Amino acid sequence: MRVCVVGCGAIGSLFAAHLGQLDDIEVWAYDPAQPHVDAINAGGLRVSGVSDLVARVRATSDAGEIPPCELGVVAVKGMHTESAMEATAHAFSDGAVCSVQNGVGNEEIIAEHAPRVIRGTTFPAGHIVEPGHVEQDTGGKTWIGPFEPKPASMEEVEALAEALNRGGFETLAMEDARGAQWTKLIFNAATNPIGALTGLPHGVACDQPALRALITGLVDEAKAVAEAQGIELDSDPDELVDHGREVAYNHKASMLQDVLARRPTEIDQLCGGIVRFGRESGVPTPLNETARALVKGLEHSWTVETPEEGAAR
Amino acid sequence: MGIERICVIGSGAIGSLYAGHLGGSGVAEVCVLTRREEHARALNEQGLRVTGKSDLHASLTAASEPGELPDFDLGIVATKATDLEETASRLEGRFPGAVMMTVQNGLGAEETMLRHGDWRLISAVTFMSGNRHGDTEVEYELDTSTWLGPYAPTETPFEVVREVAELLIASGLEAEAMPDLLPAQWSKLIFNAAVNGVAALTELPHVSAFASESAPSDLGHVVHGLIDEGVAVATAAGIDLHDDPWEMNERAVATGETGHGDYAHLPSMLEDVLARRPTEVDAISGALVAEGERLGVPTPLNAAVRRLVRGKEMSWRRDTGAASTPVEEVRK
Numbered sequence: 229m230r231v232c233v234v235g236c237g238a239i240g241s242l243f244a245a246h247l248g249q250l251d252d253i254e255v256w257a258y259d260p261a262q263p264h265v266d267a268i269n270a271g272g273l274r275v276s277g278v279s280d281l282v283a284r285v286r287a288t289s290d291a292g293e294i295p296p297c298e299l300g301v302v303a304v305k306g307m308h309t310e311s312a313m314e315a316t317a318h319a320f321s322d323g324a325v326c327s328v329q330n331g332v333g334n335e336e337i338i339a340e341h342a343p344r345v346i347r348g349t350t351f352p353a354g355h356i357v358e359p360g361h362v363e364q365d366t367g368g369k370t371w372i373g374p375f376e377p378k379p380a381s382m383e384e385v386e387a388l389a390e391a392l393n394r395g396g397f398e399t400l401a402m403e404d405a406r407g408a409q410w411t412k413l414i415f416n417a418a419t420n421p422i423g424a425l426t427g428l429p430h431g432v433a434c435d436q437p438a439l440r441a442l443i444t445g446l447v448d449e450a451k452a453v454a455e456a457q458g459i460e461l462d463s464d465p466d467e468l469v470d471h472g473r474e475v476a477y478n479h480k481a482s483m484l485q486d487v488l489a490r491r492p493t494e495i496d497q498l499c500g501g502i503v504r505f506g507r508e509s510g511v512p513t514p515l516n517e518t519a520r521a522l523v524k525g526l527e528h529s530w531t532v533e534t535p536e537e538g539a540a541r
Numbered sequence: 542m543g544i545e546r547i548c549v550i551g552s553g554a555i556g557s558l559y560a561g562h563l564g565g566s567g568v569a570e571v572c573v574l575t576r577r578e579e580h581a582r583a584l585n586e587q588g589l590r591v592t593g594k595s596d597l598h599a600s601l602t603a604a605s606e607p608g609e610l611p612d613f614d615l616g617i618v619a620t621k622a623t624d625l626e627e628t629a630s631r632l633e634g635r636f637p638g639a640v641m642m643t644v645q646n647g648l649g650a651e652e653t654m655l656r657h658g659d660w661r662l663i664s665a666v667t668f669m670s671g672n673r674h675g676d677t678e679v680e681y682e683l684d685t686s687t688w689l690g691p692y693a694p695t696e697t698p699f700e701v702v703r704e705v706a707e708l709l710i711a712s713g714l715e716a717e718a719m720p721d722l723l724p725a726q727w728s729k730l731i732f733n734a735a736v737n738g739v740a741a742l743t744e745l746p747h748v749s750a751f752a753s754e755s756a757p758s759d760l761g762h763v764v765h766g767l768i769d770e771g772v773a774v775a776t777a778a779g780i781d782l783h784d785d786p787w788e789m790n791e792r793a794v795a796t797g798e799t800g801h802g803d804y805a806h807l808p809s810m811l812e813d814v815l816a817r818r819p820t821e822v823d824a825i826s827g828a829l830v831a832e833g834e835r836l837g838v839p840t841p842l843n844a845a846v847r848r849l850v851r852g853k854e855m856s857w858r859r860d861t862g863a864a865s866t867p868v869e870e871v872r873k
Binding site for chain 2 (some may be wrong): 425426439500503507514
């Protein structure tokens with residue numbers, strides 16, 4: 229079986245490296261970062277931290293080199309899904325493609341380029357240490373299931389889960405993976421913009437009753453949307469918030485890291501997704517709308533020149 | 542009442558604009574209370590120059606200690622809302638015959654003053670803006686008006702308010718005396734809560750995006766939502782707004798207030814954020830939320846903005862290792 233990981237950042241590298249442990253699977257990785265690609269091809273893809281392994285992976289920054297694949301795993305940031313799928317679609321003309329990205333809306337984009345789509349949610353996290361080397365910071369499960377509007381078969385979903393499990397990456401194949409996806413979506417959509425807009429680490433924000441109440445407000449709106457969509461959540465996202473405070477007190481949300489580096493954020497896939505589905509179901513989401521607009525405004529501010537000295541009003 | 546001696550309390554951009562105009566035009570004898578001693582010294586030695594929309598030079602008496610100030614008839618209290626409590630306590634027991642005019646953003650400045658003295662008060666809001674260039678020069682940027690009215694509980698005669706307005710106008714500033722300032726004060730409060738809060742969090746100057754509502758994701762929806770909450774609170778408080786805050790927002794971004802389309806004003810709360818100073822969010826958004834609670838009008842969006850701005854203040858206090866005060870719910 230041949231699998232191509234599209235987007236070999238921290239998350240994509242974790243998938244590629246675990247799949248790369250298996251002799252019966254040929255793993256390709258597509259990523260635009262040439263130094264990362266070169267390092268992987270020269271010395272293998274290395275994962276340290278929670279996992280410790282080196283994997284043989286064929287990496288390329290030229291999508292044209294990717295041969296036809298049975299399976300794809302998309303791990304690019306949400307704003308790059310369209311361009312990444314456009315570039316790699318030829319490799320999946322008869323394949324099933326799985327999103328393991330944050331938020332919602334990515335599967336819809338993938339479905340425009342691939343015949344069969346798998347919905348996925350993954351909890352492990354990591355960061356790139358140097359080209360070819362990723363540190364896995366946290367473990368956790370991955371949930372995958374057919375994306376209903378353009379579903380992959382359960383056989384394909386199970387084949388991917390089986391391979392990942394065999395490679396040491398715990399994965400559950402499910403008929404309906406929306407519960408896991410929305411649980412993580414709601415957690416991320418409620419906590420990421422708080423970090424991005426205030427600059428506070430997760431635990432510090434949670435310790436402020438006023439901000440903790442705002443997080444619950446965001447969670448409650450999104451829960452109502454999930455309920456209206458007939459989605460049964462895996463667990464209470466509000467409890468995940470408290471759990472996150474315990475295990476990752478000083479963690480800066482990925483959206484805050486994006487803001488500090490002035491990179492586009494995934495707010496459209498998080499709060500934006502909740503707003504969109506809320507509209508579809510007639511559920512008001514004023515706090516998520518506000519959070520989305522404020523973060524978009526913050527991104528916009530990086531393109532606007534701020535006067536050196538201002539005026540009072 | 543024959544106002545001849547005026548003290549400007551607080552010498553930031555707004556205070557400097559009052560002091561420079563009133564002193565430079567010669568309509569009154571002007572003294573200034575500064576926070577820093579070297580600022581007072583510089584003003585005593587060099588006076589205060591006004592550039593930009595005015596061209597004036599004022600000779601002033603300045604001091605950083607209230608005890609060193611000469612007596613005065615009118616005090617213009619122009620500190621930031623966040624510094625008012627401390628300033629008012631330093632004035633306690635002094636200048637009992639003076640009329641004090643508060644020009645702070647938000648609500649509650651008058652009550653703060655009255656906790657420290659039984660002065661007669663004038664309520665005021667100002668739309669003008671300026672940029673300080675060092676300690677002895679202020680650039681007059683937006684030549685928009687100061688609105689003032691009697692603060693009813695202290696029974697300040699309207700005649701006195703009119704006299705102050707005439708003095709301001711004679712000095713080259715724009716001013717309008719109103720028998721009841723509350724409708725104007727609330728228009729500005731609601732406008733500031735929305736525009737300053739969004740600017741502080743997005744770090745955007747007051748650009749046209751603040752009034753844009755054509756796409757579902759436009760920032761104008763948030764600004765409008767914040768304003769709608771404020772208008773609902775004002776309505777419940779029985780206030781018939783002087784200006785529609787949404788129209789104020791549209792006007793401000795349409796013309797850039799200076800008539801230049803590419804100009805975007807930097808709201809003071811964004812200025813504070815960029816300088817990592819405490820903001821006036823409690824006096825502005827916090828006041829609106831508190832009034833909403835008192836009147837039973839929900840203000841979830843204004844509450845969210847206030848919580849986020851307070852959180853943002855906390856993040857840079859953490860960065861500098863300074864003591865953190867919690868993100869409280871109750872305004873001081």
